[in-house]
Amino acid sequence: MSSAADLRLQTCRPQTSALSAAEVATYLQALPDWQLQDGKIVRVYTFQNYYRTLAFVNAIAYTIHTEDHHPELVITYKQCVVKYDTHSVNNGQGGLSLNDFICAAKLDAIYAQSVARTAS
Numbered sequence: 001m002s003s004a005a006d007l008r009l010q011t012c013r014p015q016t017s018a019l020s021a022a023e024v025a026t027y028l029q030a031l032p033d034w035q036l037q038d039g040k041i042v043r044v045y046t047f048q049n050y051y052r053t054l055a056f057v058n059a060i061a062y063t064i065h066t067e068d069h070h071p072e073l074v075i076t077y078k079q080c081v082v083k084y085d086t087h088s089v090n091n092g093q094g095g096l097s098l099n100d101f102i103c104a105a106k107l108d109a110i111y112a113q114s115v116a117r118t119a120s
């Protein structure tokens with residue numbers, strides 16, 4: 001069983017095979033704030049205001065770039081909705097791969113740090 005801590009220490013690699021439904025369920029247990037939605041994993045991150053929402057987006061940019069795995073981001077005043085899937089699996093039709101869960105765990109760690117720093 002991969003914990004969130006195990007996942008965030010891994011690095012994205014090119015993926016051609018999608019995870020099975022059972023594997024997806026197992027990884028979602030490790031990342032309880034993420035949900036399966038229309039074949040993607042989705043998390044809503046919440047913030048105090050627009051500035052902090054944008055600060056989070058800037059904080060995750062480096063990880064997104066270095067992992068070369070790019071989420072769909074929907075940014076509103078106090079929310080950033082993050083959606084991940086992998087285009088290259090299922091013969092290019094898309095699906096979920098380990099990369100999606102690695103990045104989800106990395107983004108969760110960045111969020112936990114940013115909320116801890118701005119708590120009061």
Ligand SMILES: C[C@H](O)[C@H](O)[C@H]1CNC2=NC(N)=NC(=O)C2=N1
Nearest residue numbers: 068069070071084085086087088
């Ligand atoms: C070659 C390169 O790794 C791929 O095109 C990457 C780029 N970023 C990506 N981002 C996401 N979210 N899914 C992908 O399948 C994907 N593929």
